[in-house]
Amino acid sequence: MTEAILLVEDDASIAIVITAALEAEGLRVDRCDSIAGRDRLLAAHSYGLMLTDVMLTDGDGIASLPPVRAAFPRMQVIILSAQNTLDTAVRASETGAFEYFPKPFDLEELVRTVRQALGSNEAADLSGADEELGQALPLVGRSPAMQAVYRMITRVLRNDLTVLILGESGTGKELVAEAIHQLGSRREGPFVAVNTAAIPHELIESELFGHEKGAFTGAVARHVGKFEQAARGTLFLDEIGDMPLEAQTRLLRALQSGRIRRVGGTEEIALDCRIIAATNRDLVPMIASGQFREDLYYRLAVVPIELPPLRERADDVEALSRHFLARAAADGLPRRQLSAGGAALLARQPWRGNVRELRNVIFRLALLARDDVIDEAAIEPLLAGDVPALPRxxxxxxxxxxxxxxxxxxxxxxxxxxxxxxxxxxxxxxxxxxxxxxxxxxxxxxxxxxxxxxxxxxxxxxxxxxxxxxxxxxxxxxxxxxxxxxxxxx
Structure with missing residues (x-):
């Protein structure tokens, strides 16, 4: 007998479309539009899968899930939401949801995912269902491109798979790494960030793996490397594409064996940290030219996450700008507002420096604007490079x-x-x-x-x-x- 599906959705048009698509696949669908209706149907029937919206007529669909998951641990859950933030994606993940779909979603993909969920025999992982994050999440944006990033982040929170973050400079690669660490199982451990491009080539192995006293000229004491400093936490290797080949070889060996040895030492030390790497370079042609090891690439890119440039998520510029204005005010700068025209002007810019460039512009506007409301007249001179002249x-x-x-x-x-x-x-x-x-x-x-x-x-x-x-x-x-x-x- 085909397992029944419970659809909890208060938008009638969306509910009708989903129901029709699933019934066309030969699936039975019961439908309601509230938490109260959901609970009545769950008490009377058995379901293999529940699709639920977040904002329902009588409450929060995610916040009300823990008792449902406890009562029906083998029922899979797919969450649908128009509240398309990283917070929502993480909350969905923490309930043990099979998948999270931001609206608008691809109907064919939803149907495929429903089939996968019904075919899964794994019990939902309930750990962390009642856990509160208690901190502001660092990523802002509701564009479809950022929704894809959020979904990838939630998929790696409950495991230690190595992640490779790709994207142009200024897109927020370190913020993604920090989010994975802060929201994941290693949040109680340290987050150690290393810019491999900023370390002299002759010192990079010592910085990463540490060294023993007397290992080389100037090694006057034992040095604990970044791998050891990140024990029980996360090691973030930024600008990995600039790492010299010799260090790439040692890094590969460490990842393969799960052990390191300090420079000049004989003791092998077991690794106990998650590895997240990032680069703004295209590693594929670097592999072809012999500048980057192919085997290391596949070790790092177990889960690749590609960050979109800001020009491909113009819909997020206004939200980011208002977020940075709030941050600037919290840091002691004057409290400013952004006019609709100012927001539209910012959204039209190419932002070659991506989110980092936008942040710097907003902070300068917060500092230098003459009026509390930042409009086109305040923004245009700064975008044109018309800044106050240096004193004589x-x-x-x-x-x-x-x-x-x-x-x-x-x-x-x-x-x-x-x-x-x-x-x-x-x-x-x-x-x-x-x-x-x-x-x-x-x-x-x-x-x-x-x-x-x-x-x-x-x-x-x-x-x-x-x-x-x-x-x-x-x-x-x-x-x-x-x-x-x-x-x-x-």
């Missing part, structure tokens, strides 16, 4: 030893390329020192200007610059700049 070098005394008022900023009117060329000609740096000299000369007026714009507030200055506050604090110390040094600049 001579007036501000921005460069060491510039008693004559000259410096890389010149008189404040020449373009940067001309000023840089003049700086090089006049400074005549020694061979091998030009980069450091030019960088120091540029950073000093830039940081002073940012501090002047923010009244000496380092947090706001870092947000204006689009860099980490700790990075700013370190560079200010390196350059001998105190926040109050900038307060005399006008």
């Amino acid at each position: 070098a001579g007036e501000a005394g921005l460069f060491p030893g510039e008693a004559d008022g000259e410096g890389i900023a010149g008189d404040g009117r020449e373009d940067f390329a001309t000023a840089l060329a003049r700086f090089i000609e006049e400074a005549r740096p020694e061979a091998g020192t030009l980069y450091d000299a030019a960088l120091a000369a540029f950073e000093r007026p830039l940081f002073l200007h940012a501090l002047a714009q923010t009244g000496g507030n380092q947090l706001r200055a870092a947000q204006l610059l689009g860099i980490n506050r700790n990075t700013l604090r370190k560079r200010l110390g390196d350059l001998g700049i105190a926040p109050e040094d900038a307060l005399t600049i006008r």
Whole structure:
């Protein structure tokens, strides 16, 4: 006898379409539009599968599921929802739902999934059904492209499969890695992030696997590597496409064996961490050219998750912008609102720097806008690159030893390329020192200007610059700049 299906859906048109499609497959469907109706039917009949909406006429379909799952543990559940956020996808996953479908959904795919659910004999995993997340989720967006990402995230929360996150710079790869860690079974352990592109090639093995005292010149003590630091947690290997081949070989060996050995050591250490890797590079042509190991690729890409660029999810720009405005206000910046016209203008931009670029623009607008409501007039100059001019070098005394008022900023009117060329000609740096000299000369007026714009507030200055506050604090110390040094600049 064919197992019956219970459909709990308060949108009559959707309920009719789903019922017709399932009955055309020879399946029996009972239908109701509320939690109360659901409970009456469950008390009177036996069902192999329940499809339920989240927002019903008398309550939350997910929140009311735990007692149902406890009473009918072998009944599969598929959740349908127009509340298309990562929070909803995770809540659906935590109930042990067989699948989660954001609306609008592909009807043929839903029918196939119903067949798969009815054919599954696995009991639902009820662990974590009553668990509260208790924290804000880091991903924002309800576009179909982001719904696919959410569904992939929920599929890996209950296992330790290796995940490879692909996407352009600024799409939020580390946020996805953090979400998998924070919402998964290893959330109580550490989340250790490593930018493999930022580690000198000769030190990468030591950073990842650790080293013993005396393993090489300068190894004056034992160093515990990132794999060990991530024990019982998650190791996030960012920019994995930039890892040198020698280190790729050792990483592959570690993943294959599940054990590592510190540089210069003999003891084998068992791995106890989840591996998540990410890259903005296309690894397939790199494999073909011998720049990336094919066997390592398949070890890392057990579950690939591809993040869409922001230009392919323009519908999410407004929600992201409002989210960042709220974040900016929470960080102490003025509380701003976004007009409908401003939101439409932002949604039309190409955002080559993706979500990271949008975030920086929104934080600058929160800091610099003259009105509480940010509209097109406030946004257009910033998008065109019309930012406040740097103060005159001579007036501000921005460069060491510039008693004559000259410096890389010149008189404040020449373009940067001309000023840089003049700086090089006049400074005549020694061979091998030009980069450091030019960088120091540029950073000093830039940081002073940012501090002047923010009244000496380092947090706001870092947000204006689009860099980490700790990075700013370190560079200010390196350059001998105190926040109050900038307060005399006008």
